Amino acid sequence: MEKNVLEWLEKISRIHPDKIVYEDSSDKVTFYQAISEARRIGSRLIENVKDKAPIAVMLGRNVHTITSYLGVIYSGHVYAPIDAALPEDRVNKILDALKPAAILTDEESYETASVYGKAIGCDVFKREELNQGITLWPAINSIRKNMVDTDPLYIIFTSGSSGRPKGVITSHHSLMCYISAYTGVMNIGIHDKLGCQSPLDYIAAIRDIYVPLKTGASTYLLPKEYFMQPDELFDLMNKQEITAIGWSTSALTVLTQLGAFSDTRLNTLNKICFSGSVMPGKVLRKWQENLTDAMFVNQYGPTEATASCTYYRVDHVVEENEVIPIGIPYDNYKVFLLKEDNTEAADGEEGEICVAGPCLALGYYRDVERTEASFVRNPLVDTYYERMYRTGDIGRYNKDGLLEFHGRRDRQVKHMGHRVELDEIELAAGLAEGAGECAALYNAEKEALWLFYDGDIEKKDLVMTLRKELPGFMVPRKIKKLEKLPKLPNGKIDMSSLKELAGVK
Amino acid sequence: MRERILEILQDQRPDVDFENETELVSGKILESFDIVSIVSELDDEFDIEITPKDLKAENFDSLEALENLIERLSEE
Numbered sequence: 123m124e125k126n127v128l129e130w131l132e133k134i135s136r137i138h139p140d141k142i143v144y145e146d147s148s149d150k151v152t153f154y155q156a157i158s159e160a161r162r163i164g165s166r167l168i169e170n171v172k173d174k175a176p177i178a179v180m181l182g183r184n185v186h187t188i189t190s191y192l193g194v195i196y197s198g199h200v201y202a203p204i205d206a207a208l209p210e211d212r213v214n215k216i217l218d219a220l221k222p223a224a225i226l227t228d229e230e231s232y233e234t235a236s237v238y239g240k241a242i243g244c245d246v247f248k249r250e251e252l253n254q255g256i257t258l259w260p261a262i263n264s265i266r267k268n269m270v271d272t273d274p275l276y277i278i279f280t281s282g283s284s285g286r287p288k289g290v291i292t293s294h295h296s297l298m299c300y301i302s303a304y305t306g307v308m309n310i311g312i313h314d315k316l317g318c319q320s321p322l323d324y325i326a327a328i329r330d331i332y333v334p335l336k337t338g339a340s341t342y343l344l345p346k347e348y349f350m351q352p353d354e355l356f357d358l359m360n361k362q363e364i365t366a367i368g369w370s371t372s373a374l375t376v377l378t379q380l381g382a383f384s385d386t387r388l389n390t391l392n393k394i395c396f397s398g399s400v401m402p403g404k405v406l407r408k409w410q411e412n413l414t415d416a417m418f419v420n421q422y423g424p425t426e427a428t429a430s431c432t433y434y435r436v437d438h439v440v441e442e443n444e445v446i447p448i449g450i451p452y453d454n455y456k457v458f459l460l461k462e463d464n465t466e467a468a469d470g471e472e473g474e475i476c477v478a479g480p481c482l483a484l485g486y487y488r489d490v491e492r493t494e495a496s497f498v499r500n501p502l503v504d505t506y507y508e509r510m511y512r513t514g515d516i517g518r519y520n521k522d523g524l525l526e527f528h529g530r531r532d533r534q535v536k537h538m539g540h541r542v543e544l545d546e547i548e549l550a551a552g553l554a555e556g557a558g559e560c561a562a563l564y565n566a567e568k569e570a571l572w573l574f575y576d577g578d579i580e581k582k583d584l585v586m587t588l589r590k591e592l593p594g595f596m597v598p599r600k601i602k603k604l605e606k607l608p609k610l611p612n613g614k615i616d617m618s619s620l621k622e623l624a625g626v627k
Numbered sequence: 628m629r630e631r632i633l634e635i636l637q638d639q640r641p642d643v644d645f646e647n648e649t650e651l652v653s654g655k656i657l658e659s660f661d662i663v664s665i666v667s668e669l670d671d672e673f674d675i676e677i678t679p680k681d682l683k684a685e686n687f688d689s690l691e692a693l694e695n696l697i698e699r700l701s702e703e
Contacts, residue, residue: 347652350662350687352679376659380666381679538660569660582641589642594658599639 125271126294128195130335131157138312143334144185145362146343151185153338159189159253161262163226164196166252168261170245173223176200176277176487178216179323180227180235181249183343187322188331190226190249195275198265199223202277202289202487203323206231209590216279216287217242219488226252271295277487278325280425281596283533283543285550289487290325290425299480300428301332303452307419307433308393310366312338317364317391319344319373325425326398326539329368339366349373352382359388366393368421370539371401372569378405383412397421397429398539400527400566403444410439422448422527425541426496426511428481431457432525447524448517455479457525459517464501467518472528475517476500478510535564537571538595547573547588547596554579554587559607561615562598565626571598572624576606600624628673629694635668636690645690652684662687669693675700 124130131153139154151159171177177199181187187203194201202220204213206227217238225246227235232248239246272293279287310316310333318341320326330341342362348355355377374396394409394416401420410418423430434449451457458466459473467473478500485493500508516528533544544562551560551573558577565572575584581601588597602623608616636645639661643651651657657665666677675697686696 347655347684350652350657350659351682351684354683372660376663379663380682384679386679538658570664585641595660597642599661599664 123271124298126195126266126269127275127297127332127335128160128192128266130298130332131160131192134335134338138338141338142340144188144341144343146184147345149185151189156185156189156192158257159186160192160196161257162255163190163193163249163252164262165258166255167194167197167199167224167226167247168258168265170247171197171199171224174199175221175223176202176274178220178222178225179203180206180225180231180238181322182206182228182230183322183346185343186228186249186253189253191276191331193249193252194226196262196265198269200274200277200291201226202279204279205321205323205593206234208593211591212287212593213238214241215285216289219279219287219289220277221488269294271298272484274484276328278323278425280325281534281541281543281546282492283545285546288489288492291484291487292428293484296428296481296483297328297332298336299454300430300452301329301336303454304329304368304395304430305333305337306453307435308366308368308395308417310337310339310393314339314365314393315363315390316341317344317359317362317367317369318342319349319367319369320539321346324540325429326368326370328429329395349376350380352377352380353386356382356386356388360390363390365390366395367391368395368397370398371396371405372399372538374409375402375405375569378408383408388413392416393419395419395421395433397423399536401446403440403446404442406436406440406446407442410436420446420448422525423477424511424513424515426483426513427455427477428483430481431455431475431477431513434524445526447520447522448527449524452481455481458502459519460501460512466502469519469523470521472516472518474531475513475515475525476510477513478508482509482511535566535571537564537569540593540595542571542596547571547592547598550588550591551575551584553591554584557584557587559615561607561617561620563617563621563624563626565600565624567627568625570600570624571596572600572602572620573598574602574604574607574620574623576604628697629690631672632669632693632697633690635665635672636693639664639668649689651689652687654688657687669697673697673701 135153135157236246274291277289282288318330418436420434456478500510547562548560556579560575
């Protein structure tokens with residue numbers, strides 16, 4: 123049995139050394155080039171980084187970012203991707219949680235990255251400079267020999283309600299379980315070409331990065347700005363002969379909102395997985411009508427379970443108002459529903475979606491407290507310790523035995539495929555000079571984050587503060603200043619009248 | 628017309644300097660969901676229909692480009 127994702131890479135690059143594995147708009151690498159680059163970068167990191175802590179990777183959207191991740195793995199470190207374009211305060215919070223051994227960046231982001239490196243006292247390396255010299259076989263072999271499959275592979279940061287990002291740690295084993303299950307469901311093989319939509323620092327990109335290593339397929343990194351230009355995007359996908367995608371639901375939604383398919387068709391795409399938020403029936407129907415032979419799969423799952431839990435292979439053309447189930451557990455996943463009293467929900471009853479099995483993350487990095495709150499003992503098993511993760515999502519099994527998603531227990535929402543904690547937006551807004559009370563909410567139908575506030579600050583200045591604190595997608599686009607936020611008799615903010623103002627039905 | 632376009636843009640993204648920026652799309656300043664809102668507001672405001680044919684970076688990269696696009700679509 124394989125213990126390490128690099129074994130996938132080593133095997134496939136022996137069989138198909140000259141096949142393209144990753145490609146972007148200006149560059150491409152074969153399996154052989156990818157593995158050679160990764161080994162060189164890994165060797166230089168072994169020489170230069172003695173501290174065992176993770177390596178923060180701040181790189182752009184290109185094929186060498188992926189080979190750099192693989193290089194970090196060869197060096198025996200855990201990689202933690204960070205988007206260098208995030209606001210400074212955000213990056214600082216992440217680095218504070220991570221305390222990396224080094225930062226790996228490139229020529230382009232070097233200036234930004236070295237400011238961070240200086241501030242936390244760690245070395246900053248350019249991948250161009252590390253991609254040189256010989257492979258240190260003995261060191262690489264000895265690192266591998268000492269590794270087990272439950273060792274951490276990567277740390278990906280997600281939003282936390284206290285404003286402190288959470289670093290989800292995933293092991294080699296979890297990742298390999300998910301990728302194996304996913305390629306099975308999607309029936310992806312060596313002849314497939316994946317079209318990557320996700321930012322490479324984000325959890326959804328793990329499919330586009332690792333599916334090729336498992337299957338021999340290749341991945342094309344689609345440029346971000348094409349997702350607002352449907353014709354250009356579809357032309358490119360046809361030209362590149364993209365056959366399979368795993369995209370955020372919102373990417374599919376945005377393209378239909380912008381009139382996709384009205385004058386350009388997709389000619390090669392036939393496998394579509396969507397995830398990240400609830401898929402509106404009318405959007406899926408539009409895609410189904412235009413890709414009549416394609417397979418559509420709805421995936422559900424949190425980063426803490428390697429981005430996955432359940433899937434539903436859509437077996438009919440859906441109605442415009444149809445609720446699409448999240449389906450059944452992936453192979454090797456245990457998914458069940460717990461009621462408030464910690465007993466299992468019966469069929470047709472609502473309960474919190476809980477997950478157990480090898481896909482579970484190792485926890486949150488340097489955060490025992492929040493790890494212990496979410497990764498707990500399964501109360502249904504009293505004879506031994508079974509670890510499970512509480513997703514915070516509510517679900518229910520329908521009469522066909524398929525799981526349905528019924529919202530959240532808390533104030534977390536999914537916006538454009540990303541987790542957003544409404545508390546975190548309010549905290550950030552509260553930091554603005556002159557801001558009084560703030561209340562954030564989400565209009566899911568319009569996919570719009572709203573922020574209501576009172577106090578002496580203009581909207582523009584408030585937005586400027588938010589942009590310093592939060593990633594761009596978390597900054598509400600609908601911001602309304604009120605004389606005073608409406609209150610309930612008990613003094614709490616009257617969220618239902620604010621929801622009315624935001625047009626939430 | 629320019630004023631009205633600017634108002635719509637600034638309402639969506641008060642943090643962006645639309646009068647001087649020339650790479651709104653190609654410089655990845657606007658997110659895709661910004662474009663969705665802006666397109667729907669411009670469609671309503673100027674009684675036009677912006678279709679995928681028009682959704683090219685060169686039509687959305689600057690205030691001036693947008694002005695030209697809307698003028699052209701209004702004449703059609």
